[in-house]
Amino acid sequence: MYLVYTDEQTAFQQRVRSFLAEQWTSAENKKDPAFIARFRQQATDAGYLYRGVPRRYGGSEQAPDVIRAQIIREEFAAARAPMEVPGNGVALVVPTLIEWGTDEQKDMFIRKTLTGEYRWAQGYSEPGSGSDLASLTSRAVLDGDEWVINGHKIWTTLAQYATHMFALLRTEPDAPKHKGISYILLDMKAPGVTVRPIQQINGDTEFCEVFLDDVRTPASWLVGPRGEGWNVSRSTLKHERNHIGSSTRTVPMFRSLVKLAQRRQINGRPAIEDPRIRSALVQIDGYLQSQLWAGYYQQTLAANSESPGVLGLVNKLTTTNFFHRVAQLSTEIIGNDTLLAPKQGRERGGDERWVNQMLGSLGQAISGGTSNIQRNIIAERGLGLPRSGSEN
Amino acid sequence: MRFDLTDEQKSLRNMLGEFFGERFGGAQGVEAIAQPALDAGLWSAVTELGLAGAMVPEEDGGLGLDLLTATVIAEVLGHFAVPAPVLPSILAAWVIAAAGNAEQKGKWLPRLLGEGAQAAFALAEDGGWSPADWTLAGAQLTGTKLYVERADSADLFIVGGKDGLLAIVEAGDATPTPVDTLDRTRPLFTLSFDAAAADVLATDPALASRLFDALCITTAADALGAACAIQARAVDYAKERRQYGQLIGSFQALKHQLADMSVELEPARPLVWYAAHAWDMGQDDAPRTAALAKAHLTDIAVQVARGAIEAHGGIGYTWEHPAHLFLKRAMADRSALGSVNVHRERAAVLAGW
Numbered sequence: 001m002y003l004v005y006t007d008e009q010t011a012f013q014q015r016v017r018s019f020l021a022e023q024w025t026s027a028e029n030k031k032d033p034a035f036i037a038r039f040r041q042q043a044t045d046a047g048y049l050y051r052g053v054p055r056r057y058g059g060s061e062q063a064p065d066v067i068r069a070q071i072i073r074e075e076f077a078a079a080r081a082p083m084e085v086p087g088n089g090v091a092l093v094v095p096t097l098i099e100w101g102t103d104e105q106k107d108m109f110i111r112k113t114l115t116g117e118y119r120w121a122q123g124y125s126e127p128g129s130g131s132d133l134a135s136l137t138s139r140a141v142l143d144g145d146e147w148v149i150n151g152h153k154i155w156t157t158l159a160q161y162a163t164h165m166f167a168l169l170r171t172e173p174d175a176p177k178h179k180g181i182s183y184i185l186l187d188m189k190a191p192g193v194t195v196r197p198i199q200q201i202n203g204d205t206e207f208c209e210v211f212l213d214d215v216r217t218p219a220s221w222l223v224g225p226r227g228e229g230w231n232v233s234r235s236t237l238k239h240e241r242n243h244i245g246s247s248t249r250t251v252p253m254f255r256s257l258v259k260l261a262q263r264r265q266i267n268g269r270p271a272i273e274d275p276r277i278r279s280a281l282v283q284i285d286g287y288l289q290s291q292l293w294a295g296y297y298q299q300t301l302a303a304n305s306e307s308p309g310v311l312g313l314v315n316k317l318t319t320t321n322f323f324h325r326v327a328q329l330s331t332e333i334i335g336n337d338t339l340l341a342p343k344q345g346r347e348r349g350g351d352e353r354w355v356n357q358m359l360g361s362l363g364q365a366i367s368g369g370t371s372n373i374q375r376n377i378i379a380e381r382g383l384g385l386p387r388s389g390s391e392n
Numbered sequence: 393m394r395f396d397l398t399d400e401q402k403s404l405r406n407m408l409g410e411f412f413g414e415r416f417g418g419a420q421g422v423e424a425i426a427q428p429a430l431d432a433g434l435w436s437a438v439t440e441l442g443l444a445g446a447m448v449p450e451e452d453g454g455l456g457l458d459l460l461t462a463t464v465i466a467e468v469l470g471h472f473a474v475p476a477p478v479l480p481s482i483l484a485a486w487v488i489a490a491a492g493n494a495e496q497k498g499k500w501l502p503r504l505l506g507e508g509a510q511a512a513f514a515l516a517e518d519g520g521w522s523p524a525d526w527t528l529a530g531a532q533l534t535g536t537k538l539y540v541e542r543a544d545s546a547d548l549f550i551v552g553g554k555d556g557l558l559a560i561v562e563a564g565d566a567t568p569t570p571v572d573t574l575d576r577t578r579p580l581f582t583l584s585f586d587a588a589a590a591d592v593l594a595t596d597p598a599l600a601s602r603l604f605d606a607l608c609i610t611t612a613a614d615a616l617g618a619a620c621a622i623q624a625r626a627v628d629y630a631k632e633r634r635q636y637g638q639l640i641g642s643f644q645a646l647k648h649q650l651a652d653m654s655v656e657l658e659p660a661r662p663l664v665w666y667a668a669h670a671w672d673m674g675q676d677d678a679p680r681t682a683a684l685a686k687a688h689l690t691d692i693a694v695q696v697a698r699g700a701i702e703a704h705g706g707i708g709y710t711w712e713h714p715a716h717l718f719l720k721r722a723m724a725d726r727s728a729l730g731s732v733n734v735h736r737e738r739a740a741v742l743a744g745w
Contacts, residue, residue: 009393285684293659313654383650
């Protein structure tokens with residue numbers, strides 16, 4: 001075990017630092033979208049962004065290197081420099097197109113997704129198909145050289161701002177449920193697409209319902225083979241997956257919680273001096289440090305192409321449990337402020353903003369596979385216990 | 393940057409897993425594992441492995457390995473609830489090699505490393521376990537030490553005293569009285585000294601703290617091993633036991649309970665590895681991380697062991713089934729060297745909170 005960088009890695013770190021010092025830190029127009037776009041292009045040319053994407057589609061086409069990717073993330077975060085365009089497009093659509101797309105699809109979509117011109121809505125969940133996603137019923141029927149799409153998608157993140165949707169649609173109604181689904185792209189401005197934002201329990205509207213009524217999309221916007229959409233949708237970034245990604249959220253969150261406990265009073269003394277609060281804080285720190293080092297361990301395993309085994313299956317629950325523990329302790333610390341409604345949008349308000357943590361931690365427990373689905377996955381794939389149901 | 397064991401550490405882990413697995417891993421019952429007196433055959437086989445010299449420098453005849461390696465060994469010992477004082481011998485040999493003079497090293501290291509001499513730590517007093525709580529002083533020690541593991545067969549005691557005193561007392565100079573011990577794999581004794589001759593190794597609070605941290609880290613690893621072992625047994629049982637015409641492991645309530653154990657245990661191993669690594673590198677965060685790991689791992693280990701016994705149903709609640717050995721091992725690890733709250737408070741103070 002050694003937790004320092006090699007000489008070669010240190011030299012790379014220095015190059016990233018110099019690049020950031022020249023191109024970002026000293027810049028004055030950091031909020032100008034045109035400047036940010038130029039900066040991203042320079043960072044891509046230097047090999048720091050879009051490393052898994054071929055050059056001909058606007059990426060930097062670098063050999064996979066988990067440690068270099070980590071250095072880039074650390075240095076960009078320290079300089080508060082923007083990294084890749086956030087969202088489903090870069091994270092999910094681009095890798096899927098690289099693996100399954102036709103040349104025409106790659107030319108048409110990848111570059112504009114990397115620049116943020118195309119923004120993608122994920123058309124997966126339906127009112128009747130949540131955890132049991134493969135039971136989805138929204139359908140696409142081929143009519144000449146177009147698909148005609150009818151159905152109803154839900155929990156579609158930021159669909160109100162999306163230019164396109166990547167959707168799982170039933171194209172082979174007579175095939176077994178996993179075999180009858182295709183992965184199809186569509187234009188959100190096409191006639192028949194209706195978006196209705198959904199208000200969440202914290203007042204935000206991050207996701208929507210999307211109604212699809214006789215929506216037409218080109219036949220050539222089918223990604224991968226017909227009926228193979230389930231497998232196509234499983235493509236993820238295989239290279240340089242960020243194993244310590246959760247810690248970039250949990251470490252600062254814990255730091256804020258400690259500051260809150262130092263600032264708030266309980267019985268006329270700083271809350272952090274209350275034995276129960278103190279003990280609970282250290283307990284959470286135990287989970288935090290475990291998550292952090294488990295992340296570095298998994299990153300090392302990934303760099304050596306070794307499997308993390310059961311550990312690789314527990315990450316989502318680890319983060320969910322952490323968020324919930326922080327939420328519970330924060331409400332204990334802020335006391336009666338828990339009775340107040342948190343402010344919405346950019347108004348931060350007072351300490352009642354921690355109530356958002358209690359509400360938001362529920363979102364973490366539900367989205368991307370509920371905690372109970374995670375437990376099924378750990379039990380069945382990790383511990384080899386018998387399957388119940390057929391959720392995957 | 394590489395956060396993983398070395399290939400040598402991994403093969404040592406596998407080798408010890410086979411070695412102790414043959415003896416304690418299968419259908420062996422409670423009587424095989426929970427032995428009131430140290431099994432001479434087991435101890436001589438363990439001595440042949442040369443583990444006691446793990447952390448002793450090569451020039452002193454040891455293997456020159458680090459605490460991370462000892463932590464890997466400790467997890468295996470916990471996994472098989474090994475009824476032999478392997479860890480005390482490793483750390484006693486380390487502290488003698490680190491602090492002893494030529495005469496002390498010449499007298500004890502060959503015996504510990506090659507001849508099967510057995511060491512025990514005599515640290516706890518009425519006031520607590522940590523160096524700040526040790527009160528014995530002088531070249532002639534008088535007083536009482538509590539919870540000394542296998543003191544009946546020990547050849548030497550490493551005794552903790554005032555101001556970071558660490559001294560060797562030979563077996564004949566102290567009187568052990570057995571304690572009816574919860575963890576039958578590690579019987580405890582009260583140890584009385586009446587003007588006992590103390591061969592002083594060091595009077596160095598920093599060394600005493602380092603020894604205490606090393607004990608905390610390896611104890612945390614022992615608890616992790618015990619908890620993982622009993623979870624694995626519960627998982628195996630869920631794949632064999634049928635009720636309502638199906639394997640109980642197909643019921644989601646039980647699956648989720650067993651899965652939640654993995655959520656607790658799996659990320660905890662890298663924490664104890666990091667604690668050992670920080671200790672090995674002499675980092676500033678080593679004492680706090682040791683306290684954090686001791687509190688966290690022993691706490692979740694007991695929680696997991698309870699759940700795993702519950703998952704066994706009635707058979708897990710019998711004396712005959714070995715499940716309780718792992719619960720009790722984890723409970724002992726949780727209480728020894730100071731309870732969870734003691735170490736959480738220590739971690740809070742060391743964070744400047």
